Amino acid sequence: MATTHIKRSTSASRLVNYAEKRAVKKDGLNLDIQYAKSEFKQVRDVYGNPGKTQAYASRIAFSPLEFNPQDFHDQATVLAVAKEVYAKAYPNQQVALYEHADTDSLHVHAVIGAINLATGQKMHGNWHQYRDHLVQVTDQVCQEQGLMVTQPDPNRHEKRSMAEIKLRAKQQPTWKDQIRQAVDHTMQNPLIRDFQAFQADLKQQAVKAWERGKNLTYQLLGTNYKSRGTKLGIDYEKETIFNELASRQTQSRTNQQPERAIKATVDSSRTNFNRTTELSRHPNSVSGNSQNVSRSTTATNRTNRSTGQSTISDNLKQLRQQQRQLTGPIKTDLAGFLRRFSKADQPDQPRKSNRAQTNSSRARPKQPTPQPTQQPSEPDHSRDNGPNR
Structure with missing residues (x-):
């Protein structure tokens, strides 16, 4: 089982100095490992592509369950496997390999030149892409060599050096x-x-x-x-x-919506109650009218209850109407006779008084004749009391 790592560097010589000091074995790809620093510099000068990134530092570490750091045979095997990995991953790059055995696991440091020897261009991309590519190649080579393939832990949430x-x-x-x-x-x-x-x-x-x-x-x-x-x-x-x-913000908005709806309902109910109270005190309010409507409704109900007596009242009205028709001509003749009799009994008055009365009647302003008010259809008893003057 092998783990990999890669990151860019602004100095290839510094990487070589660090890896070369502790190396128990070393090897190179597309360069002479004894002159690694000078050959890295020579390629940069030839292609005229200095830039800031000169190389990439990479590392492959193998499990102590498979290889013993102090075993020389295991050291040779690990270096050969690492060289095959980098040869497949970066066939056109300069790669200097340095094997270390100073920890519990054998691991190989690789210094990868940034310039592609076939195109003269630098490696383009980010270290995530480089690492994914290196992991795929490493797993493939380990599987071919009969070694354990690294299985990423889905529950691992921390990265530690x-x-x-x-x-x-x-x-x-x-x-x-x-x-x-x-x-x-x-x-x-x-x-x-x-x-x-x-x-x-x-x-x-x-x-x-x-x-x-x-x-x-x-x-x-x-x-x-x-x-x-x-x-x-x-x-x-x-x-x-x-x-x-973002999830917390969404959940907060969702929780606030029912609270706002409840608050709005309570506020509206309080407002409506206050308005109803104020309007009920006004004489023209809807509540007062509703009371009138209720009273009229009660009266209507009472009328409906008395529908059984409508037949008797209708008969009385018809009887009274017949009486008025019979007594009408008699009252008319009697009234005319009484008028003529009263005129004959009145003495003659002097003309001056008649003129004064005439002038006074002219001087008086005309008063509007009062309109008779409609009375319910009841029998007219005034005609029975005598003539009208």
């Missing part, structure tokens, strides 16, 4: 552990729902966090210790943090 693993074995915390603990403590707070609140809470724990491209970078305040989230683990990467914060 060998130095961190050793410190953890000694139960000594590292500065990366301090950052992890601070982030864990912040994300346990359900009120942290945006990145600004996330930054503010971390700052109270002496950790600074900011966006850097597609990643998050964390730094212990007052120190130069800083690390990207991709090196701390999956739980500390930008995508994981931002997805969790």
Whole structure:
């Protein structure tokens, strides 16, 4: 089982100096391993492509369950397997291989030249692509050689270097552990729902966090210790943090909608109650009218209850009408006779009084004749009392 790693470097010579000191075995691909630094420089000068990136530092580590670091046969086997891996992964690159046996597992450091010998162009892409490509080739070669293929742990959320693993074995915390603990403590707070609140809470724990491209970078305040989230683990990467914060915001909006609806219902009911109370005090209010309507409804019900007596009232009305028809001509003749009789009995008055009365009648303003009010259809008893004057 082999694990791989790769990252870019601005100095190929520095990588060679570090790897060459501890090497128990070394080999090269497309270069002479004894003159690795000079040949790297010669290729850069020939192709005229200096730039900042000169090489890529890579490493392949093998499990101690398969190879013994102190066994010379295992050392040779591991170096041969590593050379085959890099020959398939980067056939047109300069690669210097240095095998180390100073840890519990045999591992090989590789210095990969950035310039492609076939095209003269530098390697283009990012280290994620390079690492995925190197992992695929390594698994293929290990399977062909009968070695165990590395199975990624889906539950592994933290990435630790060998130095961190050793410190953890000694139960000594590292500065990366301090950052992890601070982030864990912040994300346990359900009120942290945006990145600004996330930054503010971390700052109270002496950790600074900011966006850097597609990643998050964390730094212990007052120190130069800083690390990207991709090196701390999956739980500390930008995508994981931002997805969790967005999920909390969505859940918060969903929870607030029923509360707002209940509050609006309560407020509207209170408003309607207050309006009803105020309107009921007004004489022209709907409530007063509703009382009138209820009274009229009650009267109508009473009328409906008395429908059984309608037949008797109709008969009485017909009888009274017949009486008026019979007594009408008699009353008319009697009234005319009485008028003529009263005129004959009245004495003559002098003309002056008649003129005065005439003038006074002219002087008086004309008063509007009162309109007779409609009375219910009851029998007219006034005609029975005598003539009208």
